[in-house]
Amino acid sequence: MREELIVPKCHYPWPTVNSPIANAFDEEEKDWYDNDYTFISEEGIKRCKPQFLSRVATYMNPTCDSIERMRPCARLMIYITLFDDYFGMTPAKELKAMAERVYEVMMGEDPEPDEIGILRQMAQARKEWETFMPRFWIDRVAINFYEFIIYGMMEEIPFKQAEKRTYPLLPHYLSFRKYSIGMWPYGDLIDPATNSPLPVFIYNHPIVRRCRELLSLIIVIQNDFASLKKELEIESESLNIIFILSHQYNLTYQEACTEAMRLHDAYGRELDDLHKSLPDFGAFQQQAYDHIHHIKLQISGCANWYYNSGTNRYEPKGFIVPQYGREGDDILIPHSIFVQK
Template sequence: MNKLIIPKPTYPWPTIQSPIADSFADEVLSWYDKDYTFTSQEAVKRYKKQNMSQVATYMQPTTINIDHMRPLVRFVMYITIFDDYFELAPLHELRSVRDRIFEVMMGDDPNPNEIGLYRQMAAARKEWLLQGMPQFWIERISTNFYDYITYGVMEETPFKLAKTRIYPSLAHYFVIRKYSIGMMPYGDLIDPGLNFALPVHIYQHPIIQRLMQLLCFLITIQNDLASLPKEMVRQSEMMNIVFVLQNEYKISIEEALAETMRIHDEFVAEMDSLHASLPDFSPYQKETCNYVYHIKLMASGCQNWYDNAGSTRYKTQGFIIPQYGKEEEEL
C-alpha cells in the first residue's frame, strides 16, 4: 500500500475558499456529546478528530451567513453518522429507521427517548423553515433522503452482508452509488445555501437531473479514492469503483485507478459542457446558471476538503468500523 500512488481528481473551474470554514468547530463538539452518543464513546472520540464540520463550508464556500450554514453543517454530520452506524444494519431495521427519518424531516418532532440523530434532523428542518425555505423544498430533500436509504444504502446491504465477496457490475454499481453516496439530498442544500429554492419544474428538467447525477458520480469517485486505503483492509467493502473495475475487467489495481480517473474526467467534461449550453429557464435563467455553478463548486469543494482539511476520517486512527448494535472495535 505504501507504494501505491492514488491519484487526486482535479477540476477545470476555480476552487473557492470559505471564509467561515472553522466557524462550527466548537459547536459540533456539543452535538457529538449530546446527540450522537448512541454510536459509542470510541466513535464519538474519533468523530471529533475528523473535521466533518468543514465539509459543508468547503462544498458551499459562497454561503457566509452563519445561520444559513448551520443546518447545512447539521446535515453533513447526520447523513455521515447515519451511513457509518447503519451501514451493516439488517434491511428490516433500515426500513423502520428510513420511515421514521422521513416523518421527522417532513415535520414530526422526535420523542425524548429516540436517538439524537432525529433531534439533529428536526433542528435542521426548523432552521430551514425559519430561513423561509418553502414546503416543496422540504418535501424534495426529505424524499431524496428516503431514496438515498431505499435505493442506495439498502441496495448495498446484500453485497456488504454476503458471506463471500460479491461485486456488482460496473453498470449496477453506478445505479446504486447514484443514491448511496447521499449526494442527491446533499445537493439539495444548494438551495438554502443560496437562500433560493429552485422551482420544481426546473429542478425536474432532465439537464438539471443529469447534472445532479454527475455530481453524485464525481463525489462517489472522490470518496472511493480517498477511502481506498481504509477499504483495502476491510472485509465488508465491495462498493468501491476500484474494486469493481478490477473484478469486471480482471485488471491490476494500478490499471483500475487509471480507468477510474478516465471515467472521472469524462464526467467532468460532460458537466462543463452542460453548464455551457443550458436551455432557456426564463424568468429564472440567472438563478439556474448560478445553481449549476454551485453544483460544480460542490464537486471541487469536496475534493478541496479531502486535500486540505487535515481530516483523520480515512486514516487508521480516525475511521469508524460499522458494527450496528455493537461497540466499535478499538484499532
C-alpha cells in the same frame, strides 16, 4: 513483495473556492456529538470529532457567508454521514423502518424523548430551515434523504452482508452508489446556502437532473479514491470502484485507478458542457446557471475538504464501528503503502 500503488488526485476545469466560514462550526459540532450522538460509544465520539464533518458543508458551499443559513446544512452533513456509518450493516427490514421514521421527522414530526438522538438533529435542522426556506424545498430534501436510505444504503446490504466478498457489476454499483454517497440531499444544500430555492420546473428538467446525477457520480469516484487506503486492508470490502473495475475487467489496481480517473474526468467534462448549454429558462435563466455553477463548486470543494481540511476520516481508526458491524471491521493500517491484494 508489496507493490506500490499511486492513487491520482482529482482535478477540475473550474475553480476551487475557499469558504470564508470554513471552520465556523468546529466547537458547535462537538456539542452536537456530546448531546445528541450519545448512542455512539465514547470511543466512537472520539473518532468523530477530528473528522471535521461540519467543514464538509462549508467547503462544499463556499460562497455562503451566513452562519445561520449554513448551520442546518452543517447538521445535515454530520447526521447523514454518521447515519451511513452507524446503520451501514443494519438488516434491511430495520433500515426501512428507520427510513420511514426519518422521513416523518424531516416532514414535520418531532422525535420522542427516548428516540435516538440523531433524529433530534434532523428535527432541529428542519426547524431552522423552516424560518427561511419554502415548504417545497423541505419536502424535496426529505424525499432525497429517504431515497438515500432506500435506493442507496439498502441496495448495498447484500454486498456488505455476504459471507464471502461479492462484487456488483460497474453499472449496478453506480446505480445504487449514486444514492448511497448522499449527494442528492447534499446537492439540495445549494438552495439554502445561496438563499435561492430552485423552482420545481427547473429542478425537474432532465438536463438539471443530469447535472445533479453527475455531482453524485463524480463524488462517488472522488470518495472511492479517498477511502481506498483504508478499504484495501478490509478483507470483505468490495464496494469501491477500484475493486470493481479490477474484478470485472481483470485489471491491476493501478490500471483500475487509471480507468476510474478516466470516467471521473469524462463526467467532469460532461457537467462543464451541460453548464454551457442550458435550455432557456426565461426569467430564471441566471438562477439555473448559478445553481449548476454551485454544483461544480460542491465538487471541487469536496476535493478541497479531502485534501486540505485536516480531516482524519480516512486514516486508521477513522470510522465508527457500525451497530451491526462484524468482528474485524475495526482495522489498523500498519503501513502507508497502497498494496495489491
